[in-house]
Amino acid sequence: MITGSATGLPTNEAEVIAYLKRHGEKDMLRFLTAGSVDDGKSTLIGRLLYDSKMIYEDQLAAVIEDSTVHGTTDTDFDPALLTDGLKAEREQGITIDVAYRYFSTDKRNFIIADTPGHEQYTRNMATGASTCDLAVILIDARHGILEQTRRHSFIASLLGIRHLAVCVNKMDLVDYSQEVFERICLDYEGFAAKLEDVDMHFIPISALRGDNVVDQSENMPWFQGGSLLYYLERVPVSTDRNLIDMRFPVQYVLRPDLNYRGYCGTVASGILRKGNDVTILPSERTSRVASITTFSGEVEEAFPPMAVTVTLEDEVDVSRGDMIVHPNNQPHVAQDFEAVVVWMNDEPLKLNGSYLVKSTTNLVPATVTDLKYRFDINSLHRVDAETLHANEIGRVSLSTHRQICFDAYSRNRSTGCLIIVDRNTNATVGAGMILDREAAATSHVDAAAEPKSTHIRREVSGVSADDRVALLKQKPATLWLTGLSGSGKSTIARDLEQALHERGQACFILDGDNIRHGLNRDLGFSAADRTENIRRVSEVAALLNDAGLIVITSFISPYREDRAKAREIIGPDRFVEIHVDTPIEVCETRDPKGLYKKARAGEIAQFTGIDAPYDPPETPELTLKTAETPVDQSTTQIIAYLEEKSILAD
Template identity: 50%
Template structure:
């Protein structure tokens, strides 16, 4: 007779509950070709024991056929899964991998280093909290290193790791490491990074990736994984004003009517005053409803149904926002575009624009500038080609609610969609509105006006507007 141990004895419930409570950190690995991005991610997966035995066997087989490390296992093949990637030894598409430690769960995006795949890199960076920018210790800062550092700063990533890889090939030289760090700091001084953490490492050997390395006695900082486990997550989003885009109206019967969605930023409690944009109607939160019961508070990242104290006409696409920090509403947007389509973008082009949970018709009213992705300098332009970055003005068929991207990545980001193919044509970052381009749902206090003025000046410095 076989006796099976009960699930309770294994502690499955406690195990699953512990994992559900973990914070999730999204980070991107970027840099030049052959700096070791895929190898670094493979090392993280391998040394945190996220690889099963059958995967190890397949990796050993693939390393003999496609590997670039001689007789050794090529950890990059854990991430580079496309046949074209393996044949060419490069990363082409964004590859997402999930792994977890006792302290935190991670979603990592391995992005291409080639210039022609800039649009893929921007896609991976658009949702990341931290950027791990790799540099080959032998090559130092390259054109693509500078390009990627600028791009991640444009996309709102405020914490970066300068991972100086292949330090074993330069004898773990402290002088070489400090020279690369000094050059990076000088180049990014105006990018607005809140933190740049420099770590010397060897992805191939594993030094300072998951475990501390012993070859560089002069380095007293933490390995990469420890930093990723400890770096603050979502602090800025939770401190930002409350925003929740309505995904659907929850109306199971005549006695209940709520607005369901994912909280993009801030926190909300019953009794809080809110404004529904773009209509401008005001109310208060009566209940925060979930499948597990009502909540006393909900924060960024939580999906909830909000019940308002007043009967307000709102539908998918509306945004419920804190009354003391109303959103902007306009039918004309100034947007920085990362153009991804193969066809050129010209004034007059008609596309679909999806911002939050609303999709509207958009026409390119003007292409104002094209941005040099290595220097951030803007120049006049009449069109945008694939992988170009430029500032455009969009005319929408109706007013939408939005924030400047620099204030809120969720309510200030949009995508443009090709009307015929439904392919994503561009990633867009809404810029601070010009005085005549938008009006607030409610009149701001004088202090808020001064705050936006300072923000506009900062945006002008960052975006060259």
């Protein structure tokens, strides 16, 4: 792909084979370029293609010829003409769509999504960004940060792009001034602080003159940060993949004969292994992976974005749209959820109108039930809105007619995205990023602190707490057992419950596994889900305490701040933190549910003590050393404490 005059080309067959292999084994970076109309986007791309010698000479010849008609520069050729494709656009001098360009260097292969800068084309930028790992944001050195710069950066961040290469272009027109560059960087950083979790890299360039695009510029000796291409070749992106939460959306069912049933799909995230126990959602049936097949043979494991065919050990009913996951790391399965939506159609959003939503391999009827607000994408402020027009972005509630499996987009780009299709015109009218409901709720107000609806008032009961104490002859309390899996929490809880019951006390166990079968079945084991799990349990414990009961909870509850939150919800006078302090070696030897074994084998991700942290309590009310003391002594110890605190009468 390099023109004839270049050196370093392979000269014999063996070298060609080696060259091809190297080409094939390189990784791939998909990036998009965003900038305002005159920021020089097309010029930059042309320059990258030209300077990396990827242009065939005849195309180049055509361009030199064309420059006399369309060209906007007085130099040898206008690199922009290399990238503009459609005739009408060329005549208007603007790019109106997403165009994809390909080039490669010794280090990497690149796909560029060339997206437009014109104000009305937010949707094209979102389209380009959806498949990219990185965005090149172009700023005209003469004008600094414009509304459009903010808008493009916001859209990139919204679409989950984690790397921004901020190029201050046309440095030649500001005399390659370091001061101009640094002021723009400072301005940009100030505004970008609002964006989520992005890695920014600033480069002063002149796309037209080639400064710092491919080669380090001699005109800006004060900048030693390397050229744009240098950065693009080296920025690590493969670590952006989610290798933790295994999600396998079933795409196609193969049934060549009655004896074979294969489920084709692409691993969306996480790692699927032969022999893994799996749950099929939404049916919640379980089975085990019998084989993972590809055309070249069976493989032991599959990771994103491998396209494979899976067979299961059991004859379970699995169809397109189902999702195969690990039993203890499940996505949300729901019909109602919230998303940030980019509206893409001239026909505005119809609240409660009839749409289709496509998410992973599901296409389901759906309605948009609520529009919470619209973003003013220039100020990034939230504003009230009745509807969304083309190129507007807002937060909505969606309701699908069937349950679908999804994750928050911020955690999983593959399972957190959706498109909205108009049922009548079949047009793709919107694109959505599903929100983590808990995170979303807490971003304005603390979900634990304030109910979502403002119409809720607490009812006051005629039976007082003291009345209940008198009736039950006990003070309500929550005995919060925390400790590693296998530390003995459930065993102690059961023994204690039995002992209390025999004393005639009213008590109840809230057990982790039981709660996750019902109330918290929608939650997984991500940090956010664990937090929500504990919040709900705390609320239930508080209600049972209000009813006068003694509650025993048995949850790993690994995070100190979650337990602090629980103490707050339940009330410090009722909350008794009991650390079941068993060394992990002992827990692992016990391993009553075989979980440590699975975690060590990599089948369970985010297992507390293995690859997820446990914060031991700093000042628990009680500490039980189960490795040294038998269960009944632990029970005795707890009851003694309860008597001492007058929770139980002596």
